[in-house]
Amino acid sequence: MTAVLVVDDAPDLLKVLKITLQAHGYDVTTAADGHTALLAASQQPFAVIILDLGLPDMDGTTVIRELRTASRVPILVLSARHSSDDKVEALDAGADDYITKPFGPDELLARLRALLRRTTDPEQEPVVVTQDFTVDLAKHRVVRDRNEVRLTPTEWSVLELLVRNPEKLLTQQQILSEVWGPAYAKDANYLRVYMAQLRRKLEPDTANPRYLLTVAGLGYRFQP
Amino acid sequence: MTAVLVVDDAPDLLKVLKITLQAHGYDVTTAADGHTALLAASQQPFAVIILDLGLPDMDGTTVIRELRTASRVPILVLSARHSSDDKVEALDAGADDYITKPFGPDELLARLRALLRRTTDPEQEPVVVTQDFTVDLAKHRVVRDRNEVRLTPTEWSVLELLVRNPEKLLTQQQILSEVWGPAYAKDANYLRVYMAQLRRKLEPDTANPRYLLTVAGLGYRFQP
DNA sequence: CCCAATCTTGACGAATCCTTAACGCTCCCT
């Protein structure tokens, strides 16, 4: 769950923000002043910090600078002040976005999404691990016994398709049309050749496949 | 110099934006409609795109989506429409920031800086060291055997891209469109020439590359 | 205007990959 720190000295607004964000699946921590906020931020990493500039104990810009000395966490500023100077000051201090009150919850949520989209690692590509080898989709890499396994482009395409659909049966037609194009959906000989290559490179016992399984008469299946 | 694409159908505003941005050191390209903008974006990589939503030929959201299909370039939206729905739509389509008219140049510039700060690489580990050479991203320098290696601008661009994505496979298309612009994504001959240059300057054994590896049929990879 | 550095382009062997065909195996049906 995405951890968010909300900093605001107005109890009512803080409560509204907390409920709204929680309703949209965020894990919300709150703080009512600058020192509490800095303490919380130092103890736990947040995906984003929503910061109201009108705090009782510290200047908002100072809070931003303090946060920035320790981390690059995205900061979304809320403020009642519309002047250009205030915005420039906050943004140049290290804020990522600046919303002026009053604002609708939809806009806040949309800006939050935009900010998280930009800052969250695009490392969503999963790494599939088995007892004998590892497939890293993002890096296009297969490692076995600490050594990299060299795969040809077509071998990779077939493996990728299987690995992206673990435990799921893929018919020969599906694999062929996905890898070679819809026109090749008949000639299953390609596929047998490449399954053999992959097994030779990945399976500990080629004769008794453990991961790249044949489903007789239908197709193949990857078993993690 | 930072390349910026400004898209606006109002000639006056376009002119003002261009002059303002150029005065602050940006390299400005302009477009007056959606199709021109998409064409420009496909031929040259920009650090950021400033997009007015009120275009004559295309819906603004459509332009954003089209841009997003091809790249993750930061998009800053200008709009006369203040409604929450418009903002949400643009932001969720893939925009990174949304400014409503009228806006001051200071705010635009500050938001631009904030966006670029977030977007440009953090340079957390600007020095990449291998057993044979050192690449200092911040200083634009490569050192080998205590001597500086002279790289041409294009050689540097290619090396930088590879080094910033260690271990990750970069396809020829990715490298070509990053370094030469999206329009050159087909002619892989450039790349082969430059990989050869880099290997000659960096690899201890040019015939058996240890750092700049070829992944046949797909692309290249930097192995630290 | 010329020079030097850089980029582009084409060509060529070399390396790699894809396709194809052949053959052995198992399973199942006749």
Added chain:
DNA sequence: AGGGAGCGTTAAGGATTCGTCAAGATTGGG
């Protein structure tokens, strides 16, 4: 038992892609 169908394996060509070189085009500075 025989034979056919589907799958696994292997190896050899032919096609594609890669590395390399060098010459022409382009750019930028003096």
